[in-house]
Amino acid sequence: MLKVTIDDISIEVPPGTTILQAARMIGQNVPPAMCYYSKLEGSGGKCRTCLVKVTKGSEKDPRPMPKLVASCRTGVMDGMEVRNETSPEVIDARKGVTEFLLINHPLDCPVCDQAGECKLQDLSYEHGLAKSRYEFKRREFEKRDIGDKIQLHMNRCILCYRCTQVADQLTPERVHGVLNRGEVSEISTYIEQAVDNDFSGNMIDVCPVGALTDKTFRFKSRVWFTKPMLAHRECTTCSGKVTLWFQGSEVLRVTTRKDKWNEAEAFICNDCRFEKKKTEDWTIDGPAHIDTHSVIAQNHLPFELPVVQKNLPDAL
Amino acid sequence: MQSLTNRSKVVSNKQMTLSEKLYIPAILAGLQVTIQHFFKKKVTINYPEETREHSKFFRGRHVLKRDDQGRENCTACGLCAVACPAEAITMVAEERKKGEEHLYREEKYAAEYDINMLRCIFCGLCEEACPKDAIYLTNRISLSNYDRNQFIYTKDMLLEGNEEDLRINIDNRRNGVREGAN
Numbered sequence: 001m002l003k004v005t006i007d008d009i010s011i012e013v014p015p016g017t018t019i020l021q022a023a024r025m026i027g028q029n030v031p032p033a034m035c036y037y038s039k040l041e042g043s044g045g046k047c048r049t050c051l052v053k054v055t056k057g058s059e060k061d062p063r064p065m066p067k068l069v070a071s072c073r074t075g076v077m078d079g080m081e082v083r084n085e086t087s088p089e090v091i092d093a094r095k096g097v098t099e100f101l102l103i104n105h106p107l108d109c110p111v112c113d114q115a116g117e118c119k120l121q122d123l124s125y126e127h128g129l130a131k132s133r134y135e136f137k138r139r140e141f142e143k144r145d146i147g148d149k150i151q152l153h154m155n156r157c158i159l160c161y162r163c164t165q166v167a168d169q170l171t172p173e174r175v176h177g178v179l180n181r182g183e184v185s186e187i188s189t190y191i192e193q194a195v196d197n198d199f200s201g202n203m204i205d206v207c208p209v210g211a212l213t214d215k216t217f218r219f220k221s222r223v224w225f226t227k228p229m230l231a232h233r234e235c236t237t238c239s240g241k242v243t244l245w246f247q248g249s250e251v252l253r254v255t256t257r258k259d260k261w262n263e264a265e266a267f268i269c270n271d272c273r274f275e276k277k278k279t280e281d282w283t284i285d286g287p288a289h290i291d292t293h294s295v296i297a298q299n300h301l302p303f304e305l306p307v308v309q310k311n312l313p314d315a316l
Numbered sequence: 317m318q319s320l321t322n323r324s325k326v327v328s329n330k331q332m333t334l335s336e337k338l339y340i341p342a343i344l345a346g347l348q349v350t351i352q353h354f355f356k357k358k359v360t361i362n363y364p365e366e367t368r369e370h371s372k373f374f375r376g377r378h379v380l381k382r383d384d385q386g387r388e389n390c391t392a393c394g395l396c397a398v399a400c401p402a403e404a405i406t407m408v409a410e411e412r413k414k415g416e417e418h419l420y421r422e423e424k425y426a427a428e429y430d431i432n433m434l435r436c437i438f439c440g441l442c443e444e445a446c447p448k449d450a451i452y453l454t455n456r457i458s459l460s461n462y463d464r465n466q467f468i469y470t471k472d473m474l475l476e477g478n479e480e481d482l483r484i485n486i487d488n489r490r491n492g493v494r495e496g497a498n
Contacts, residue, residue: 110393110447111424219409219424222394298398 002078006052007086019071019082020050024261029085032094032123034101034208035160036072037263043165044072047158048097049123053090056081068093091127098127104138105209106155114210116223116295119262120158139183146176146189147196149215149274150204154186157211163187163203170267171197187211198237201273205256205264216274217245217253224295226252228288233281238269243288244279251277257288372488375438375453378431379484380475383421388475389450392426396442396451404435405442422448429471433458443489452486 001012004022007029013022021038023030031052036044044050050072054065059079068090071082084090102124109115141154159178164187167174175196176189204212226245233240245253254273256264276282290297335341361368370376381389392409410427412420419425436458442451461467476484 108422110391110395111422115393219392219411221409222398224398225394295398 002076002080004076004078004080004082006082007084013076015076017076018044019052019054019069019074019076019080020044022076023071023082023084030261031071031084032119032126033072033261034119034123034158035162037162037165037206038261039263039267040162040165040206041169043160043162045070047101047160049094049101049127051090051093051097053083053087054080055083094127095129098124099129099133101158102128102132103134104155105158106138107132108156112153112156112210113213113218113223114156114207117262118210119208141186145215146212147200149201149270151213151215151218152187153211153213154188155211156209157187158209159185159187160208162206162208163212166203166206166267167200170199170202173197198269198271199267201270202256202264202267204273205258205267208262214253214273216277220252221247224298226296228290228296230257230285230288231282232285233272233276233283235269235272238272239266240268240272241266242268242272242282244282244284249279251279251282260291370455374455375440377433377454377456377458378436378442378469378474379452379454379456379486380429380471381450381452381486382476382478382483385418386478387417387419387421388425389421389448390426390429391420391422391424391448391450392429393424393447395445395447399441399445400436401439401441402435402437404432404437406430406432426471429474431469431474433467433469434464452484452489454484454486455488456484 002015002017003010003012004017004019005011006019006023006026009026009028011022011026013025017025020031020033020036031050033044033050034047036047036050048070050070051068052071052074053068054074056062057065057080058077062079071084101120105120109118109121112118115121138155143151143153143155146152161178164174164177167176176187178185179188180186201214204214207213223245226247228243228245231242231244233242241257243255243257244251245255254268254276256266256268259265383389392407394407394409397403397405397407406428407426407430408428409424412423412425438453438458440453443453476482
């Protein structure tokens with residue numbers, strides 16, 4: 001076991017753990033991550049929002065690391081000391097990274113279906129500037145359909161590569177990826193090919209921004225007007241454990257269950273996601289947990305009120 | 317027993333004097349107050365012939381603004397509805413189709429937009445929440461009615477007209493409120 005200290009909190013972790021994973025094990029002062037996804041192999045290292053300062057490399061070599069490192073891709077060494085939120089340098093760097101991520105990101109949150117559960121929104125709320133200093137034209141793409149159920153807004157994409165990793169690792173045949181390089185790189189299917197397999201819908205859930213959105217939910221409602229409920233059904237292709245987003249008694253959207261790092265607990269198939277939108281199709285398990293600080297918690301109780309008298313007619 | 321708070325009053329049951337029993341001095345004193353009011357300035361006005369002067373920051377009926385090209389500003393983002401403490405605002409969004417670019421500014425627009433004026437408390441939080449400069453409170457009065465259903469103002473009642481003379485002036489809200497009391 002290796003001992004690592006993050007923001008003066010120590011924890012023992014097995015070898016091979018990254019700093020970000022160790023911070024998540026501690027559970028506080030966790031660096032934000034836009035591209036790292038623990039369920040996807042090889043994710044991370046692209047967005048640079050999880051930069052941390054290593055003030056002591058290890059017990060054997062106590063020199064600090066010369067630059068800030070991406071915590072999602074840096075393995076823990078024994079005796080390592082890391083500064084995350086307690087280091088002004090890290091906060092400053094994160095501010096810069098956020099500004100870079102927002103350079104080409106359009107300000108269309110009022111239109112975007114992801115608003116309210118968007119990680120870039122959260123990040124810029126915490127680390128971003130109130131105003132953009134960027135004066136040049138943002139890159140613009142036509143929005144396009146990937147299959148009949150998924151829509152790609154390349155304008156909003158921050159190139160985290162999560163969706164291509166889902167395609168690589170979850171589905172037998174990869175039909176989309178990142179084309180071109182540098183400033184002109186984009187997610188694409190290359191020749192207007194539909195991404196067509198049972199689990200392609202999961203790229204909507206792994207997308208940290210609103211670049212990939214559910215066409216069956218498009219402009220139906222806002223995230224904070226819907227109420228998430230955990231539900232399950234017998235499904236032959238996937239686990240069938242999902243979150244249903246209700247407005248009134250109507251199911252507007254089906255997504256995977258998200259854990260507290262906003263990662264899917266289990267990926268679900270397209271049949272569950274796009275076709276089963278009736279309450280009768282599902283067995284409701286109860287309300288999903290909503291973070292109190294989330295806008296989704298507006299107008300909702302994060303828990304169910306206890307029923308005082310369940311069988312009132314019987315009691316009378 | 318000794319009172320703890322001294323708040324209680326001792327009630328006396330004393331006999332009235334002759335002048336008090338006659339009631340006439342008391343009636344005259346009351347009439348004097350009434351007659352005084354004949355000569356005072358009236359507090360009522362003959363509405364609707366006369367209208368009362370409003371404060372510069374008066375918050376009345378809402379307006380949904382258009383931009384200078386006559387396109388609707390509202391994009392149905394729902395921020396006014398979530399900011400509304402009285403839950404008076406409801407809306408249904410729709411996607412702008414090709415060829416409707418001259419009608420709606422953003423790719424999404426409010427197909428329906430209702431404000432329940434019976435619920436509205438005219439706090440102005442919707443105006444503050446709006447990121448698109450779409451909703452403003454004006455100095456117009458929200459009219460009374462006999463029918464409760466008529467108080468649900470639909471989008472066509474809220475939206476300002478396209479022509480220049482049908483536009484609703486909200487300059488006092490745009491400038492006055494933000495610059496503070498002046």
